[in-house]
Amino acid sequence: MxxxxxRGVLFHQKGKMLLIAVTIALGASLATGMLNVVLGVEEKVNxxxxxxxxxxxxxxxxxxxxxxxYDVGEGEALNxxxxxxxxxxxxxxxxxxxxxxxxxxxxxxxxxxKDGSEVQVVGTWFNxxxxxxxxxxxxxxxxxxxxxxxxxxxxxxxxxxPNANNEIMVGTALAEEKRWTVGxxxxxxxxxxxxxxxIVGIFDAGGDEDSQVFATLDAVQALTDREGKVASIEVSAxxxxxxxxxxxAARNPAALTSRDYETWYCTAxxxxxxxxxxxxxxxxxxxxxxxxxxxxxxxxxxxKLLMILITALSLIGSALxxxxxxxxxxxxxxxxxxxxxxxxxxxxxxxxxxxxxILITALVGFAVGYFMGFGFAQLIGHSVFGSAIDMDTRVIxxxxxxxxxxxxxxSLPAIRMVLRLRPAEVLHGGH
Amino acid sequence: MTKRxxxxxxxxxxxxxxxxxxxxxxxxxxxxxxxxAGMVTIYYDVPRQMRAQMRSYGxxxxxxxxxxxxxxxxxxxRVLTRFSGEALVGAAPYRYVRLDMTSRQQSFxxxxxxxxxxxxxxxxxxxxGGYPEKGREVLVGKEIAETIGVKVGSDMELTWQPTAxxxxxxxxxxRVPGATLTGSAEGWSGGAVSVTAVLDDTAKIxxxxxxxxxxTAEFGGRTQTEPEFAExxxxxxxxxxxxxxxxxxxxxxxxxxxxxxxxxxxxxxxxASKPNTVRYTVTGILxxxxxxxxxxxxxxxxxxxxxxxxxxxxxELSVSAEEDQLNAYAEAITGSGEGVKARxxxxxxxxxxxVLGKLQALVFLVTVVVLLLTxxxxxxxxxxxxxxxxxxxxxxxxxxxxxxxxxxxxLGEGVFLGILGxxxxxxxxxxxxxxxxxxxFGSSITFQPLLLPVTVLVSVxxxxxxxxxxxKRAVAIDPAIVLKGE
Numbered sequence: 001m002x003x004x005x006x007r008g009v010l011f012h013q014k015g016k017m018l019l020i021a022v023t024i025a026l027g028a029s030l031a032t033g034m035l036n037v038v039l040g041v042e043e044k045v046n047x048x049x050x051x052x053x054x055x056x057x058x059x060x061x062x063x064x065x066x067x068x069x070y071d072v073g074e075g076e077a078l079n080x081x082x083x084x085x086x087x088x089x090x091x092x093x094x095x096x097x098x099x100x101x102x103x104x105x106x107x108x109x110x111x112x113x114k115d116g117s118e119v120q121v122v123g124t125w126f127n128x129x130x131x132x133x134x135x136x137x138x139x140x141x142x143x144x145x146x147x148x149x150x151x152x153x154x155x156x157x158x159x160x161x162p163n164a165n166n167e168i169m170v171g172t173a174l175a176e177e178k179r180w181t182v183g184x185x186x187x188x189x190x191x192x193x194x195x196x197x198x199i200v201g202i203f204d205a206g207g208d209e210d211s212q213v214f215a216t217l218d219a220v221q222a223l224t225d226r227e228g229k230v231a232s233i234e235v236s237a238x239x240x241x242x243x244x245x246x247x248x249a250a251r252n253p254a255a256l257t258s259r260d261y262e263t264w265y266c267t268a269x270x271x272x273x274x275x276x277x278x279x280x281x282x283x284x285x286x287x288x289x290x291x292x293x294x295x296x297x298x299x300x301x302x303x304k305l306l307m308i309l310i311t312a313l314s315l316i317g318s319a320l321x322x323x324x325x326x327x328x329x330x331x332x333x334x335x336x337x338x339x340x341x342x343x344x345x346x347x348x349x350x351x352x353x354x355x356x357x358i359l360i361t362a363l364v365g366f367a368v369g370y371f372m373g374f375g376f377a378q379l380i381g382h383s384v385f386g387s388a389i390d391m392d393t394r395v396i397x398x399x400x401x402x403x404x405x406x407x408x409x410x411s412l413p414a415i416r417m418v419l420r421l422r423p424a425e426v427l428h429g430g431h
Numbered sequence: 432m433t434k435r436x437x438x439x440x441x442x443x444x445x446x447x448x449x450x451x452x453x454x455x456x457x458x459x460x461x462x463x464x465x466x467x468a469g470m471v472t473i474y475y476d477v478p479r480q481m482r483a484q485m486r487s488y489g490x491x492x493x494x495x496x497x498x499x500x501x502x503x504x505x506x507x508x509r510v511l512t513r514f515s516g517e518a519l520v521g522a523a524p525y526r527y528v529r530l531d532m533t534s535r536q537q538s539f540x541x542x543x544x545x546x547x548x549x550x551x552x553x554x555x556x557x558x559x560g561g562y563p564e565k566g567r568e569v570l571v572g573k574e575i576a577e578t579i580g581v582k583v584g585s586d587m588e589l590t591w592q593p594t595a596x597x598x599x600x601x602x603x604x605x606r607v608p609g610a611t612l613t614g615s616a617e618g619w620s621g622g623a624v625s626v627t628a629v630l631d632d633t634a635k636i637x638x639x640x641x642x643x644x645x646x647t648a649e650f651g652g653r654t655q656t657e658p659e660f661a662e663x664x665x666x667x668x669x670x671x672x673x674x675x676x677x678x679x680x681x682x683x684x685x686x687x688x689x690x691x692x693x694x695x696x697x698x699x700x701x702x703a704s705k706p707n708t709v710r711y712t713v714t715g716i717l718x719x720x721x722x723x724x725x726x727x728x729x730x731x732x733x734x735x736x737x738x739x740x741x742x743x744x745x746x747e748l749s750v751s752a753e754e755d756q757l758n759a760y761a762e763a764i765t766g767s768g769e770g771v772k773a774r775x776x777x778x779x780x781x782x783x784x785x786v787l788g789k790l791q792a793l794v795f796l797v798t799v800v801v802l803l804l805t806x807x808x809x810x811x812x813x814x815x816x817x818x819x820x821x822x823x824x825x826x827x828x829x830x831x832x833x834x835x836x837x838x839x840x841x842l843g844e845g846v847f848l849g850i851l852g853x854x855x856x857x858x859x860x861x862x863x864x865x866x867x868x869x870x871x872f873g874s875s876i877t878f879q880p881l882l883l884p885v886t887v888l889v890s891v892x893x894x895x896x897x898x899x900x901x902x903k904r905a906v907a908i909d910p911a912i913v914l915k916g917e
Contacts, residue, residue: 023812026808205778287720290719310801313863325811327455383796
């Protein structure tokens, strides 16, 4: 009998139930969409912030001050220390390897031109192809880490070209000063070799790099007889904003309790990643570039908080909307409920029937709404960040619980209220 | 009873009698309007607030003197007036010189700057200890501190080696704090005015003796005989400007000018002529993870006292503006004829544009989705509330009401609810946006007056549309069927 009644309502009052189902579906899709976005936004914004370049620099332990402070020309340093190029792949083997987005080595020198003047030549990776022992393959280099460079003429240097080691890119300021153009050949004389380089691109970096020459790492190593050596590495990593523990750990990891140490080591704090880089790169000091690392934390925190508050507003909005409509629909059925009561139905069974109808409608609405909401999240992910937002399974119970709660909260008091009325009054239609 | 009064009475009666239902409708419109007003306010405010947050990445514009030109503090102040109101977050002037640390036979790049501005332009600087606050204090980069082993509170002696020798001036002694300066300048009709100034520990004038015996006694001579004139120099640091730092003695302008010139000349000459060694206290160790860790920082005043020159190499500006606006500022400054060129720090500006663009698009899409869904939600509720009254519509029709009058009445109710809900929502929405702004960005937002009519209009439109649809259906049906309840 109960099933027949419920079925009756669901099929005979299609219009009304459809309205409820649509509203619940909309509310559920709003909640699902926003929760998925808010849970995925940190990762997406973090990736966007990689635009600002490296947040970690790795230098040899002993040589950090040499060229900066003593004005010793590169390549002449007496006991200059270097990092090993063959160890770079190890960056992708640390605990947080997955968070290392990009990295590139640097080695600079001064090279003489034909007219006797000197230019600074920076050797680096552009789009260096790495095949890791783990089977992973990736392209690392400045092409990904200097997103703000504007190629004013020519193109990016491509390491896949057979002639790549004889190609260079030149900063705008230098190109203007020397009146160099793309395609021109320039003879560069280093401390231990020479290079007949062709300019393939001119870039505007809006900084010191505008007066430098960029060549492949191999080429600069050959110019200065420093095979397999690099002077510094820039690393771009996805990190978790620092908290108190991270700040304590950054000062001295050894002072932490073993439990704190574990927590710190296994969280993607910039200091933890630095520490792990130092473990795999021999004789290195990895330090966080505070300008990037610190700001990243601020922006990430703000964005997350903003999204959480907007989500809270839309959750409250859809909750109120649903419970409102449910209340309205129950009240609309006052006559029917009055009739049921008049022919002797118990309050409890009336409540049961009405609730069952509404909850079944809500379930249908939720199922439709969940997928709609997921679609909205993907729409936002693709159009804003150009990538899908991961489906977070935590969202399902949250939204289901929310829908159940607001549906019950919206209908129960209304049913009670209608039941309290005398059947004759309700049926009569007056209030 | 006139027709209009009857109409009003019907609407108010219906609203009052059917309190609970109308409350539901009002609540529904109110929620919709709140979300509309709140989200739109946030959407418009987020770029501004986020841009302010983005300034934590530091300077996005550099000011440098043109080739062959110089930049000093006065010129900088003039250039900075070109920035409108809140756009300029900070402007940190820098002057770089290499100073010798005699005890270790090493030299370090030292930057003279204004620390109150550095805090604004480089908020990511992490200082162990504190920034220098008084004269003769320095901030040392971490790499240097580790190499030479200084700590917060230690002293270090730095020597400035002049690159050019001074010409002219009556320089006699060091111009460092605590020194005595003597100088002279040409006064009235070629007579020399001589000054002797004793400086205190902070390089401010402690005592000043003026010899104006060559000047006419009743005019220029009074600079020597009237002590009030000399007194106004006490406690001031050099160089001085007449009419700004000190006032000329009336009737003795030429001689007053000569006194100031003599003092300034003495300062310049003494400072430029000799190596200058000063002892500084380290107040903080700087960690940045960048090349700043290899520098020593001191205040511009200390730098000027040490080298005797008011010269700036570069000024870092942190400007809160869009990329186009930044470009406009840079062009205006470069083309202003001040001999200063402005360059954008591409790394910061380009990345900021990219990241902000994404964030804005994110908030935009979220706003659209939320608004769309909320508005549909509102209209379904309104539809439910109205279609409930089909029996009433049928009854009225049966009693002879025309379709038009029924429509007008229901529409009137809808519009009334729309206005009420819209006003309520606009206020609540602003409160919500304010809460978000204060919690997320720590600053408040101003109320957009335009938002009130817009919110009300949208609410009325939604209420009216969602009323009309069910009414149309109810009106179309035969009253008898409606009343029967089928």
